Amino acid sequence: MPAGQQEMTRADAPVVTHGPDSHAVDSVIRRRFANRRYARRPVSQQMITDILEVARFTPSGANIQPWRVYVLAGPEKDKVSQALLRAHTDERDQHASEYAYYSPELPEPYLSRRNEFGRIFYGSLGIAQSDLAARAGQTAKNYGFFGAPVGLLLTIDRRLATGSWLDLGMFIQTVMIAAGARGLQTCPQETFAKYHRPLRELLPISAEEMVVCGISMGFAEEADTRGLMPKVAVGEFTTFVGFADATEGDPSWDTAKT
Template sequence: MSVPEAAMIGEGAAVQSGIDEIIAGRFACRDFSGAPVGRGTIEQILRVARFAPSGANIQPWHVYVLAGDAKDRVSAALREAHETAREAHVSEYSYYASDLPEPYLQRRQQFGRLFYRSLGIAQTDIEARSAQTAKNYAFFGAPVGLIVTIDRRLEVGSWLDLGMFVQNVLLAAAGHGLQSCPQETFSRYHRILRPLLSIPAEQMVVCGVSIGRARDQIAGRLMPRADVADFASFAGFEDQSATQIERTRPWEAETS
């Protein structure tokens, strides 16, 4: 190994691992094949996901796993509510700021343009957009759906823990060759979900997750991501790089 190669590895440049590929290859799938996924696979996904970081080991998450007739009953109730009384339902928490500043507003607007364009839906076509939203409640055809809750008595730090748990679920699913889609929109219909799933009053519905195999295996990430330089600030690595090179010189001399 040359000095530049050793220094590169020390800095994490141009070196990819298997988990890198899983993370970069994950995307929000909205068209599943419906091919069955066994309970054992979902249990293993959750068994791994539970090792997400959790402040004071609180582990604030609870998951309701749905398949078969149970999933179909939930889907039917939610789709009916969406079609007949959507304005009567609202989430118990705010996902987006009411007045998004830049660059977040621009990113959200870009999402709308790219997403509906990919479906051939005009952004002004309210009826078609509503029909697309309704597909959420059928879990986009996935064989397994999760409803994720958090204890409402906890504070914002536990929501950070919950986010890391959900991300672990998505990545563990990808490790099993499955795709997924996290869906905040399920939180809107918490009053319907609560009796159907016997969700206790202290639990707040946060999101749903669809899990299965993508119908189109060529499909992939549609939304662009900001470059590292746009969101990360680095300091001190110049000194670290120099030290790394100094440390590799004796090794290089011994093995050359």
């Protein structure tokens, strides 16, 4: 392959001769949750490669594919975890993310949803929202990847614009769905962005790369296979325009012709 030429991803894509199993896909998405308890069961490099092999087909504007992934396991993951924990414990106030995840003043209904998350999440752990020390202790568990055997760190080139962040978000979701299809659970974690400086000391992250988030990945403990967070109904965030009232069984859509 000539230098600089990208791999053509469509030529080697499998030919699909039938429609997707929507129930299987729906089930993976519905069962996905931010898992924070992992079984002590290893995950092979090949399985992660297979997941990323699927995720590389994520769409991106002008096909620029703005994601970069660092996959950690074993002693190297432990070394990164220890550095992050030291930074979080000893010098928390000296670190800051390079981007703003939340608006400084959340309008409604988003503020109420975030407050509800805090009540449900910390309440499930027996932690009062006013107990800052206990909350910091729970946050610290992020940096051990919640005991997951694999941790991913994702970066984006800081010279790119907002549209590429949309592409990166689709890539992250695709990674989590592909992991779920293989029986794994995940937890996307923005908190790694705060400690980009110690991460740069341990990983070959270039100056142009901005640390966006991490993902813990592994098999969930049996006792922790349910999600806690309520989701709003479709009618609360969707406006349908131009649809007839009765669309079920519409004979004008003939799947045999597609």
